[in-house]
Amino acid sequence: MTPAPAPDATAAAEATASPDATATSDALAATGSTAAAAPPRLRLATAWLAGCSGCHMSFLDLDELLFVLAERVELVYSPVASDIKTYPEAVDICLVEGAVANTANLELALQLRARTALVISFGDCAVTANVPGLRNLLNREGRGGAAAVLQRSYVDLADGSGRHPHAPGLVPELLDQVWPLHAVIPVDLYLPGCPPSAERIAATLLPLLEGQRPIQAGPAMLRFG
Numbered sequence: 001m002t003p004a005p006a007p008d009a010t011a012a013a014e015a016t017a018s019p020d021a022t023a024t025s026d027a028l029a030a031t032g033s034t035a036a037a038a039p040p041r042l043r044l045a046t047a048w049l050a051g052c053s054g055c056h057m058s059f060l061d062l063d064e065l066l067f068v069l070a071e072r073v074e075l076v077y078s079p080v081a082s083d084i085k086t087y088p089e090a091v092d093i094c095l096v097e098g099a100v101a102n103t104a105n106l107e108l109a110l111q112l113r114a115r116t117a118l119v120i121s122f123g124d125c126a127v128t129a130n131v132p133g134l135r136n137l138l139n140r141e142g143r144g145g146a147a148a149v150l151q152r153s154y155v156d157l158a159d160g161s162g163r164h165p166h167a168p169g170l171v172p173e174l175l176d177q178v179w180p181l182h183a184v185i186p187v188d189l190y191l192p193g194c195p196p197s198a199e200r201i202a203a204t205l206l207p208l209l210e211g212q213r214p215i216q217a218g219p220a221m222l223r224f225g
């Protein structure tokens with residue numbers, strides 16, 4: 001696979017709107033109060049690739065706004081909210097946490113892209129590879145790859161007789177390089193942060209519920225870390 005050239009994530013996410021938690025809460029509440037007149041619920045998914053789950057925990061920090069969201073969206077796939085194993089068809093929006101580090105991550109990324117109208121790179125690991133990408137340091141000048149990572153982790157640093165873990169078909173194989181999401185599939189929106197705050201998540205989802213593209217600008221929306 002030849003990854004696509006990595007776009008400038010910050011440039012890709014230009015715009016405005018400093019998310020104010022209270023204003024966002026009020027706006028979402030107002031959105032929920034008019035649900036009867038609202039268009040059909042959007043089909044929302046969240047996916048978890050090579051990440052720590054922190055971005056999903058921040059999603060759960062929406063707290064009471066989750067109830068409002070529940071009135072406006074149908075959560076069709078999520079590792080924290082359902083036990084559905086197969087990514088469904090015809091998804092409107094997907095928040096994708098994590099980098100692409102192994103064959104299972106890559107397979108899910110390609111599948112969700114094919115089945116989703118709007119893909120959001122959710123958190124710094126998805127946007128830049130971030131923490132999972134640190135192992136790329138062992139892959140210098142095109143040498144090393146997954147073998148170097150396994151050697152370092154399971155043999156060089158082993159207390160006793162280390163050996164490479166290998167369970168074909170059971171454990172996904174590591175890719176030689178960890179990629180940000182946009183390097184393997186086209187991404188529609190970037191939501192940086194480690195993790196993105198609940199306010200930032202709400203400020204992104206709220207306009208989408210109204211069929212509008214969120215306006216992102218300034219450190220409140222675009223700061224990494």
Ligand code: SF4
Pocket residue numbers: 050051052053054055097098123124125126130131193194195196
């Ligand atoms: S961006 Fe941060 S919080 Fe989110 S998965 Fe990566 S390390 Fe965890």
